[in-house]
Amino acid sequence: HLSVLESYWPLCFRPLSCSIPLSQLKVKRSSSPSPSSTGWLRILFPSCSTSHLKLPSIMSVFAEVPQAVPVAVFKLTSDFREDKDQNKVNLGVGAYRTDDSQPWVLPVVRKVEKIIVEDQTLNHEYLPILGLPEFRSSASKIALGDDSPAIQENRVGGVQCLGGTGALKIGAEFLRRWYNGNNNTSTPVYVSAPTWENHNAVFADAGFKDVRPYKYWDAENRGLDLAGFLGDLESAPEHSIFVLHACAHNPTGTDPTQDEWKQIADVMNRRNLFVFFDSAYQGFASGSLEKDAWAVRYFVSQGFELFCAQSFSKNFGLYNERVGNLTIVAKDNENLTRILSQMEKIVRTTWSNPPSQGARLVAITLNTPELFEEWKDNVKTMADRVLLMRAQLKAKLQDLNTPGTWEHITQQIGMFSFTGLNPKQVEYLKKEKHIYLMASGRINMCGLTSKNIDYVAESIHEAVTKVQ
Amino acid sequence: MFLHHWSEYLNEDGQTFVPPLVWKIKQQIASDPTLNSEYSPCLGLPEFTRRASEVALGRECCAIVENRVLGVQTVGSTGAVRLGAEMLKRWYNLSADWQGPVYLSSPCDDSLAGIFEAAGILDVRQYRYWDAEQRGVCMEHLLQDLEEAPELSVIMLSACGHCPTGADLSQKQWKLVIEVMARRRLFPFFLMPAQGLCLGDPEQDSWALRHCILAGMELLCAQSFSHGFGLYGERVGHLLFVLRQNSPLLPVQSQVESLVRTLWSCPIVGGARLVTTVLSNPAHLAEWRDCVKSTVERCLLVREQLREKLRILGTPGCWNHLTQQVGLFCCTGLNAQQVDFLARRRHVYLLPNGCLNVSCINSQTLDYVAESIYLAVTSLP
Numbered sequence: 146h147l148s149v150l151e152s153y154w155p156l157c158f159r160p161l162s163c164s165i166p167l168s169q170l171k172v173k174r175s176s177s178p179s180p181s182s183t184g185w186l187r188i189l190f191p192s193c194s195t196s197h198l199k200l201p202s203i204m205s206v207f208a209e210v211p212q213a214v215p216v217a218v219f220k221l222t223s224d225f226r227e228d229k230d231q232n233k234v235n236l237g238v239g240a241y242r243t244d245d246s247q248p249w250v251l252p253v254v255r256k257v258e259k260i261i262v263e264d265q266t267l268n269h270e271y272l273p274i275l276g277l278p279e280f281r282s283s284a285s286k287i288a289l290g291d292d293s294p295a296i297q298e299n300r301v302g303g304v305q306c307l308g309g310t311g312a313l314k315i316g317a318e319f320l321r322r323w324y325n326g327n328n329n330t331s332t333p334v335y336v337s338a339p340t341w342e343n344h345n346a347v348f349a350d351a352g353f354k355d356v357r358p359y360k361y362w363d364a365e366n367r368g369l370d371l372a373g374f375l376g377d378l379e380s381a382p383e384h385s386i387f388v389l390h391a392c393a394h395n396p397t398g399t400d401p402t403q404d405e406w407k408q409i410a411d412v413m414n415r416r417n418l419f420v421f422f423d424s425a426y427q428g429f430a431s432g433s434l435e436k437d438a439w440a441v442r443y444f445v446s447q448g449f450e451l452f453c454a455q456s457f458s459k460n461f462g463l464y465n466e467r468v469g470n471l472t473i474v475a476k477d478n479e480n481l482t483r484i485l486s487q488m489e490k491i492v493r494t495t496w497s498n499p500p501s502q503g504a505r506l507v508a509i510t511l512n513t514p515e516l517f518e519e520w521k522d523n524v525k526t527m528a529d530r531v532l533l534m535r536a537q538l539k540a541k542l543q544d545l546n547t548p549g550t551w552e553h554i555t556q557q558i559g560m561f562s563f564t565g566l567n568p569k570q571v572e573y574l575k576k577e578k579h580i581y582l583m584a585s586g587r588i589n590m591c592g593l594t595s596k597n598i599d600y601v602a603e604s605i606h607e608a609v610t611k612v613q
Numbered sequence: 614m615f616l617h618h619w620s621e622y623l624n625e626d627g628q629t630f631v632p633p634l635v636w637k638i639k640q641q642i643a644s645d646p647t648l649n650s651e652y653s654p655c656l657g658l659p660e661f662t663r664r665a666s667e668v669a670l671g672r673e674c675c676a677i678v679e680n681r682v683l684g685v686q687t688v689g690s691t692g693a694v695r696l697g698a699e700m701l702k703r704w705y706n707l708s709a710d711w712q713g714p715v716y717l718s719s720p721c722d723d724s725l726a727g728i729f730e731a732a733g734i735l736d737v738r739q740y741r742y743w744d745a746e747q748r749g750v751c752m753e754h755l756l757q758d759l760e761e762a763p764e765l766s767v768i769m770l771s772a773c774g775h776c777p778t779g780a781d782l783s784q785k786q787w788k789l790v791i792e793v794m795a796r797r798r799l800f801p802f803f804l805m806p807a808q809g810l811c812l813g814d815p816e817q818d819s820w821a822l823r824h825c826i827l828a829g830m831e832l833l834c835a836q837s838f839s840h841g842f843g844l845y846g847e848r849v850g851h852l853l854f855v856l857r858q859n860s861p862l863l864p865v866q867s868q869v870e871s872l873v874r875t876l877w878s879c880p881i882v883g884g885a886r887l888v889t890t891v892l893s894n895p896a897h898l899a900e901w902r903d904c905v906k907s908t909v910e911r912c913l914l915v916r917e918q919l920r921e922k923l924r925i926l927g928t929p930g931c932w933n934h935l936t937q938q939v940g941l942f943c944c945t946g947l948n949a950q951q952v953d954f955l956a957r958r959r960h961v962y963l964l965p966n967g968c969l970n971v972s973c974i975n976s977q978t979l980d981y982v983a984e985s986i987y988l989a990v991t992s993l994p
Contacts, residue, residue, distance in 0.1 A: 216874060270621060310878035496688035500881045
């Protein structure tokens, strides 16, 4: 019986034998809100008036919760999914795609997955709070280098986290509690202008009240605004926290040169600013692990204490296993020990202990020489495809004589390119050409394939010439 | 021997309990070429959250039918409690900065208070639950504390298998608790870390939850699939929202997404896929139920045998509570000195409050444990 309705059945109606078993009602679950209780009555008995019915008088404690603004990149993907056009192209979300526009499970990953599932000796207990030890050490080694003096001096530690986001989160929570005093929520946190939009939210939710931009992207010259960047470093209050992209800056794809990094490090050292690297693309950017880690290693060599949030989502293709590591470079081992003890307390109240599968996979790969070589090869495959797409897109735009310069497409590095297209042009591409990219003009190079690159190049040409 | 190998079910051989079914499915999943590693949706795989909600509430639950249930995959039950706490902090009852009070049972899982504190909810209090002298739940005090709690307080309740005492409420007792809570507008936040592993039946284990909903209340529930599926390392958790009306559902969902984005971005797919496979397939589901039932039977047997051995040894005191409690945990009622004696003299390690993990005891160790308890109680009364 429809017990839900019985409680609202008004006294003036004779009870009908409403004996439709619930299971036969063929209620379809949908994501759109389903009718309220009186709504149900209206559907089943359209001629009945419901205005006199007694409605539940207690409102939900969440009744006034406002709708949150949707995350732009997810909205883009869902719009893309709903688009029926056969030429549609998704240049939005940051995940690698093959030339067939498919996700790619790295061959080495498939191999190691088999090894893991066939290993009867593995225990299935919770991991330690800070994560799988062999993962933490090999992950930090990958960032800092095998021969890192800091590692040899035993002042490097790792906290296994839920992807790069988790590593940023744990680092941010620690800094809010223990950096620049105790629970100092007014320490300024600087993020690049522009940056991955989640940076703001992670630090704000960790309690920091003052999250500010530092100059980074020079829109006119389509490059790094070094003078502005250095200027903001000089004028930042001492002990401010700066979130730096280790390589393959998201969303601009524009990284400082080695020389520029040296200048940045110089100012940061002098002004006692805290370095928090975000390293989500090591290996993926240039194809070389060492090259992509140059900035992090340089800062360590200059004596900085720093945090580095590492993600293995992109370079291992393990997006949904949530594999990340927060590498901590401390002044000495004693400091490191105390820091890790506090990190444990923070992890315990966030997710208790991290997931095992992805960490095992990465650890086995990094610690087994043949697998390590195979992984580097797989990473290079991805990086090379991106480089090819960059070269081809630029060439095609130049061939079409598309107005403007397009050098930045091959000068930029990593998954993303800041094309320089303005919001109106982006809108044109979406509406008229079914090409989906971020309003900022950011495109994911992995969305380009040999099959769609001509269409995309022509469409960009159209947008640039028709829309100003 | 460690009788507080704390939070895991161990099988007869002292290994982490993993249903044989889980091995099979893991291998299937590993060799499935169609599965990729793409980011999952922020709130988890829809199939998983649907099944997780259904196993908790029953597929025909009016709240599900009326579309006023939101399910969110989380990183274990800790992640579920943390996410729930963060939501309460920001959105509970029109508050932009809700400070509590949250009531935890005395005793409770010692990480709970820290989770609320981490979310910025500082007013964390306790309600009386375990009576050490009676070695059971003291209903009188429990109800009194609920009567005196400020309206709209959030009350953490254990749906089944109370941690760390193992002492659960009977249906009759639940009805009394729920009546007070409904009348005083107290908000239930349930913990259900081991559905199926307490009374051997998932429906019975979630009775309290379902009764709350029949009583018209809204609630949160933090679920874990670690114990039931031996998926400790996979961190498969679920946070259930049951709302009074359907209208806040989408706004609440959108705010939860924002929060998840800054906690872990999106959850881990592996274990959730496995649980979904089991819960969606009638044959797998039947096999899982059987497996879970026999695990519970083993634990019940251990409890009975322990109680019996203590009786045979002539151990002073009443030991009925051992078999009255259910699930993984057992509060022996031993005091701190007795617990210390066990650790130092007999190398039997319990938690300081006298609680232990029943599954850590097997046929080889049962006699030794019983003798040890006997010695502790007789040398240090």
